[in-house]
Amino acid sequence: MKRVYFDNSATSRTDQAVIDAMLPFMKEHYGNPSSLHGFGREAKKAMDASRASVAKLINADPMEIVFTSGGTESDNLALKGFVFANKNKGKHIIISSIEHHAVLHTCEYLQKNGFEITYLPVDSDGIVHPETLEKAIRPDTILVSIMHANNEIGTIEPIGELAKIASSRSIAFHTDAVQTVGHVSIDVKSEGVSMLSMSAHKFYGPKGVGALYVRKGIRLEPLLHGGGHERGMRSSTENVPGIVGIGKASEIAMDEMKTEAEKLTRLRNMMIDGVLKKIPRSNLNGHRTKRLPNNANFRFDFIEGEGLVLRMDMRGFALSTGSACSTKSLEPSHVLIALGLKPEQAHGSLRISMGKDNLEEEVNQFIDALPEEVAKLREMSPYNEANPMVANEPWCSSEDHDHHETEVR
Amino acid sequence: MYSDKVLEHFTNPRNVGEIPDADGIGKVGNPVCGDVMFIYIKVKDDIITDIKFKTLGCGAAIATSSMITEMAKGKTLEEARKISRGDVAEALEGLPPQKMHCSNLAADGLKAAIEDYENKKKQQT
Ligand SMILES: Cc1ncc(COP(=O)(O)O)c(C=O)c1O
Ligand SMILES: [Zn+2]
Numbered sequence: 357m358k359r360v361y362f363d364n365s366a367t368s369r370t371d372q373a374v375i376d377a378m379l380p381f382m383k384e385h386y387g388n389p390s391s392l393h394g395f396g397r398e399a400k401k402a403m404d405a406s407r408a409s410v411a412k413l414i415n416a417d418p419m420e421i422v423f424t425s426g427g428t429e430s431d432n433l434a435l436k437g438f439v440f441a442n443k444n445k446g447k448h449i450i451i452s453s454i455e456h457h458a459v460l461h462t463c464e465y466l467q468k469n470g471f472e473i474t475y476l477p478v479d480s481d482g483i484v485h486p487e488t489l490e491k492a493i494r495p496d497t498i499l500v501s502i503m504h505a506n507n508e509i510g511t512i513e514p515i516g517e518l519a520k521i522a523s524s525r526s527i528a529f530h531t532d533a534v535q536t537v538g539h540v541s542i543d544v545k546s547e548g549v550s551m552l553s554m555s556a557h558k559f560y561g562p563k564g565v566g567a568l569y570v571r572k573g574i575r576l577e578p579l580l581h582g583g584g585h586e587r588g589m590r591s592s593t594e595n596v597p598g599i600v601g602i603g604k605a606s607e608i609a610m611d612e613m614k615t616e617a618e619k620l621t622r623l624r625n626m627m628i629d630g631v632l633k634k635i636p637r638s639n640l641n642g643h644r645t646k647r648l649p650n651n652a653n654f655r656f657d658f659i660e661g662e663g664l665v666l667r668m669d670m671r672g673f674a675l676s677t678g679s680a681c682s683t684k685s686l687e688p689s690h691v692l693i694a695l696g697l698k699p700e701q702a703h704g705s706l707r708i709s710m711g712k713d714n715l716e717e718e719v720n721q722f723i724d725a726l727p728e729e730v731a732k733l734r735e736m737s738p739y740n741e742a743n744p745m746v747a748n749e750p751w752c753s754s755e756d757h758d759h760h761e762t763e764v765r
Numbered sequence: 766m767y768s769d770k771v772l773e774h775f776t777n778p779r780n781v782g783e784i785p786d787a788d789g790i791g792k793v794g795n796p797v798c799g800d801v802m803f804i805y806i807k808v809k810d811d812i813i814t815d816i817k818f819k820t821l822g823c824g825a826a827i828a829t830s831s832m833i834t835e836m837a838k839g840k841t842l843e844e845a846r847k848i849s850r851g852d853v854a855e856a857l858e859g860l861p862p863q864k865m866h867c868s869n870l871a872a873d874g875l876k877a878a879i880e881d882y883e884n885k886k887k888q889q890t
Contacts, residue, residue, distance in 0.1 A: 660799050662823035663775070666767075670776060679799055679823065688799065700796035736781050736827060738792075738803040738819040745796040745821075751877075752795035 360718045363674045364558075364650055365507050365535060365709035370601070371560040377604040378562065381597040389594050390583070399596045406603025410567050413606040414533075414552065415543040422568045422586045423599050427534035427555030429579070430568040431458040431501075433590065434530045434551040437576030438499050439471055442528075446496030450474045452484045452513070453694040454506050458553075459532055460690070463501075476502070480696050481643035482511035489521050497527050504533040504552075505540070508678055508691045508707060509642030510651025512536070519548040528574060534558055534566075535648060538609035539617060550574050556598065560712070561605030565598030616712045620649040623710055623719050627652045630723035635730055637741070641692060641705060650710040653678075655692075658740055659733040660703045667729040668706075673722055679703040700745050768858040771828040778827055780834035782817040789882025791874040800826040800867050804834070804874040808882050811842050818874070825864035829853050829871035842879050848872055 361369070381402060387395025389403050404418070411418040424430045439449060451463055453475040463473045474492045476484050484502055493500075500522045505512045515531050522529040530551040533542060537552075538559025544552055551574065555566040570576060570589070582591030624647075632638055637657035656664070661677030668675050678689030679702070688702035708722070739745045767775070787805035794801035800822035807815035816838050818830040833853050837845045850872045854860045860868050 658821065660822050660826075663827060666772070666775060666824045698797075699799070703796075703799035736778065736819060737821045738801055739796070739821055745801075747797045748795065749792075751792045753793065753798070 357672045359672045359674065360714070360722065361674045362708045362710055362714070362718075362722070363676055364711035365510075365648075365707065366676060367557045367563065368560050368711050369713065370557075370562055371605060371608055373608060374561055374601045374604045378597040378601045381600050385596075389596060390585070399594075402600050402603075403594060403596060406599045406606075409603040409606040409610075410554075411569075413542075413610055414537065414554075414569060415545050416569050417572065419587075420544075420569055420571060422570055422589045423594060423602070424566045424568055424590060425564055425595070426557070426566040427456070427532070427553055428458040430534075430553035430555070430566045431456070431530075431532055432462050433568050433576065433579055434553060434570075435459065435462045435466065435499070435501060436579060437589070438528055438530070438551065438574070439466060440577035441575040442498050443471075446494075446498040447471045448474065448494050448497040450476060450489065450492050450497060450500045452476045452478060452502045454478055454482060454509075454511075454691045455501065455503055456507055456532055456534070459501055459503070478511075478694050481646070482506055482509045482641075482691070482695055483643060483646065484513050484518065486514065486517045486521055489518055493521070493525055493527065497525070499528045499530065501530040501532070503535075504531045504542070505535040505648050505651075506642070506691060507535050508689060508705075509653045509695070510535075510647035510709075511642045512540070512646045512648065515549060516547045519550075523548055523550075538605060539613060539649065541613060544569055544571070556602035556605055559605055559609055562598050562601040565595055565602050567602060612712065617649040620710050620712070620714075623714060623716060624649060624652055626716070627708060627710075627719050627723065630719070631726060634723060634727045638730075641695065641697075648709075652708040653705060654708075655697070655701055655705045656730050657701070657704060658737045658745065659730060661705050663733050664704075664706055664729060667732065668726065671725045671729065673725065676707045676709075678705040678707070698747065700747055766861050767824055767828075768860075770856075770858040771824065771860065774828040774831040774857065775824045778831035780817045780831065780838070781819070783819060784815060784817050787878075789878040789880075789885065791877030791879070791881060793870050793874045793877055794822070794826075796821065798866075799823065800870055802826065802830055802870045802874040804830075804878040806837075806875075806878045806882060808842065813837050813840055813842065813845055816878075820870075822870070823864070823867055825860055825867040826870060828857055829860075829868040830874070832856050833871040833875050837875055842882075846876060846879055848875060 389400040519529040528550040537554035552569040557563040641653040661679035692702035784805035791804040
């Protein structure tokens with residue numbers, strides 16, 4: 357069976373040119389960039405070149421790029437690093453309610469350590485409105501963090517406007533741009549952001565390497581103390597092959613991003629129109645146009661998302677869902693709930709995230725296969741138009757019932 | 766994550782549907798949590814002669830629904846009532862730990878259907 361990968365927001369295939377660029381830094385040029393000898397110098401040179409490529413991709417200065425182990429670390433360094441270094445100025449942080457767990461859980465940790473967090477609401481399309489930010493700002497606000505595009509629903513936030521509000525009050529602005537870097541053009545200078553997180557594996561680079569853009573003049577407390585690598589902001593011998601990989605992926609993105617975005621926007625629109633037309637009681641989650649070129653996120657009444665992901669997997673399509681049953685927490689996605697959806701609606705979500713390898717015929721095959729699988733699950737469901745879902749009927753178990761049992765065999 | 770047996774039952778679930786003149790109906794779960802199961806039984810001489818299910822839920826919820834209908838069919842009410850969550854999980858060659866809550870529904874649903882049958886019978890006599 358031919359398999360179709362529609363889960364590029366989870367991770368993407370490493371570009372062959374990226375692999376080819378990386379391999380010599382394991383096989384021949386394996387030196388430590390801190391070493392004085394020739395091996396060290398070649399590694400250092402490659403790292404500098406990569407830093408320049410990454411910087412160019414987002415219009416930053418190479419000195420403003422800190423290499424990390426990925427998006428999660430970049431978010432952690434931005435948030436913890438900034439507030440620990442600036443806690444004498446205030447203890448209040450503002451984030452959106454649809455941030456990735458790398459930001460959300462970091463803020464929960466910071467809250468336990470004496471910081472106060474405000475979660476901005478989003479509208480039903482997932483957009484953070486600038487007025488809500490204005491209202492949330494307090495004299496002791498030191499940092500605002502709002503993601504560039506949401507990884508589940510694909511909605512793109514007006515980070516330029518939001519950053520402007522923050523900077524007009526001398527508040528730092530961080531954005532988690534893990535889903536946009538390499539896919540959507542970003543200029544850190546014109547957007548006016550102070551810090552920006554990225555991750556190589558989301559744009560055809562290797563896993564386990566990312567970067568944080570830190571604007572000149574921003575002070576961070578390091579998370580990793582040691583030999584003082586990355587100008588003291590991130591100790592540990594650099595992941596040279598990975599860093600070469602993110603550099604190469606950045607170069608390729610600069611060449612291909614525009615055509616890729618055009619192609620994917622067209623496929624995405626085909627996908628959205630086709631699915632909504634062919635499947636009754638289906639809805640799009642996220643904004644219709646202000647969304648990632650590669651993302652479509654649907655919900656289907658009367659069924660649950662994990663079952664749909666499994667059935668579509670058997671048809672060869674790799675997808676993902678925000679249903680509770682797909683997570684360890686057994687909670688439906690906080691993003692879908694923030695849109696104002698009820699849990700029973702949020703369980704039936706399906707995310708399609710395309711990549712540059714995907715073809716129009718794959719989208720057509722998908723639009724043919726999906727209605728059949730939705731129909732099969734609906735046949736099995738106790739709910740339908742005549743019997744709509746009603747939460748908390750008398751026979752319903754309470755939300756916590758049985759959920760935390762750990763009987764394991 | 767899932768065993769082959771779970772996937773097999775999920776892909777080709779047995780006994781899907783409703784029994785319009787069911788002798789007992791068990792409804793368990795909650796759409797808020799994402800899993801709901803309705804189990805319908807026909808009973809003759811204390812034996813479950815027919816059983817069907819309708820389930821809204823994940824792979825584990827559907828596979829356990831299917832499995833429990835196979836396990837219960839032809840059994841006496843007494844035997845059927847004894848089918849435990851663990852028995853269902855075992856028959857499916859194991860379930861992932863985080864899925865135990867979904868799989869609990871099947872045994873609960875069957876018990877609820879038997880209870881419903883017995884309550885109805887009591888009311889008749
Ligand atoms: C928006 C967003 N932020 C952060 C991350 C974490 O990135 P990484 O897997 O590189 O740590 C992801 C990846 O899932 C993401 O989508
Ligand atoms: Zn479940």
